[in-house]
Amino acid sequence: MITESSVRAQLPYTLRQVDLPALGQLYRGKVRDNYSHGDRIVMITTDRVSAFDHVLGTIPFKGELLSRLTLFWFDKVKDIAPTHLLSSPDPSVMVVKRAQALPVEIVIRGYITGSLWRDYQAGTAGAYGIDWPAGLKKDQRFEQPIITPSTKAQYGKHDVPISEAEILCQGLVESGVWREATNVAHRLFQRGQEWAASQGLILVDTKYEMGIADGKLVVIDEIHTPDSSRYWVADSYQERFAGGLEQEMLDKENIRQWLIREHGFSGQGQPPPLSDDVRVMLATKYMEVFERLTGQAFESEVGSVEARIRKNLAAAKYL
Ligand SMILES: Nc1ncnc2c1ncn2[C@@H]1O[C@H](COP(=O)(O)OP(=O)(O)OP(=O)(O)O)[C@@H](O)[C@H]1O
Ligand SMILES: [Mg+2]
Known part of the structure; x- marks a missing residue:
């Protein structure tokens, strides 16, 4: 089993x-x-971590955790939509079919929190073209999940909120494709929320990327990982919500809050270096999500991720 001391031992071997x-x-x-x-x-998922659109450093076992969780979820949702997966020659590597990616990321939310909460509070959540009800509280559950799309920015730029009307009117996505993509997103999210709930977690929100391959809509990139989603511990949700306390988070939000709290960094200027303690902390949160969702202990080897990948790619004749 991977213990906190193995996570620490992995610090020098992470894959940049x-x-x-x-x-x-x-x-x-x-x-x-x-x-x-x-x-x-x-697609090689490295151990890099990014927040506020900056790459900050590496987290032990992160690439493997994300890639294996995506494989886990692809299998769980395979009756809903085809995915880009062809094979996985290494726990951090997926060989996928290249798709023509939709230029819009499909963000779907079950609760109001994060950037949407900040925008709602400031009265600047209008870009999505959604008529938000008045009087929502932070972390409140929506009656129905809501899609808040954003345009996919080029490297280094921030993603930009956009409304469904704009997507269709600018012809970014053809209307039939958009209808299918949002329908798939709702079904994926429902499946994700149901499974997470059965494992004591809340899948709060997530982001899907989809594309067209061989004339068909396919789910690409990663799904329901703690990089692309928020996860809260279900047991403590109600009490914390009622008391106005922060939720118990098991996702990337932990590192965003550390950056803000310890360094006053929220994206402007040079990001601070990550301490080993925060790198270990995030790794243990991601391991906890993995273990809870899969119901299995996370097993891996301490050692060079790069050497393992090269060996597995060579064995599978990719090199
Ligand atoms: N099957 C696919 N076909 C084409 N592109 C894909 C496919 N799956 C994922 N991608 C793209 O590959 C990239 C994956 O790399 P990564 O997740 O590091 O990028 P990112 O930092 O999230 O996005 P960016 O492109 O803004 O850097 C993304 O740009 C994603 O949209
Ligand atoms: Mg990505």
Whole structure:
């Protein structure tokens, strides 16, 4: 089993990037190193962590946790929509079919919190074209999940809120495709919330990316990970909500709050270096989500992630 001391022991072995030009053309996102060759992409989920659109450093076992959780969820939702997954030659690597990505990220929320709460409170939540009810409280559950789309920004730029009307009127997504994509998002989210609830968690909100491959809508990227979603502990939700306290969070929000609290950093200027303690703290939160969702202990090896990936890619004849 991975204990806190193994997490600490993994600190020097985390994966910042992988240079494997033999795999194809590199697109380095904030978290993934994506090598494309024809219509195939080898997506390597590194241990990088980003917050407020800055890459801050690495978190032990993060790439493996995200990639394995995405595989777990892809299997759980396979009756709802096809995904881009072709194979997974290493716990941190997914080989996927390249899709024409929709230029819009489908954010779906079951609760009002985070940036939406801040915008709602400031009276600036209008960009989504949604008529928000008055009198909502922070972290309150919506009667029905609500989609708040954002346009996918180029590297280094912030994503921008957009309304459904604008998406259709600017022709960013064709209306039939948009209808199908939002329908799929609602069904994925419902499945995700139900499973999370059965494991004592609340899937608060999440972000889907979808694309078209072979003329069909497919779910791409990652799903229901603690990077792309918020997770709260279900047991303590009601009491904390009623008392106006912060929820017990098991997602990336932990590092955002550390940055704000310890360094007053919320995206402007140079990000501060991450302390080893905060790197270990985030790793243990992500491990807890993994273990709760899958119902299994997280097992992995302390050691070089890069060496393991190279070995597994070679064994699967990708190198
Ligand atoms: N099947 C797919 N076909 C095409 N693009 C994909 C597919 N799956 C994921 N992607 C894209 O690959 C990239 C994954 O890398 P990563 O998650 O690190 O990027 P990001 O930092 O979230 O986004 P950005 O592109 O803004 O840097 C994303 O740009 C994502 O949209
Ligand atoms: Mg991403």
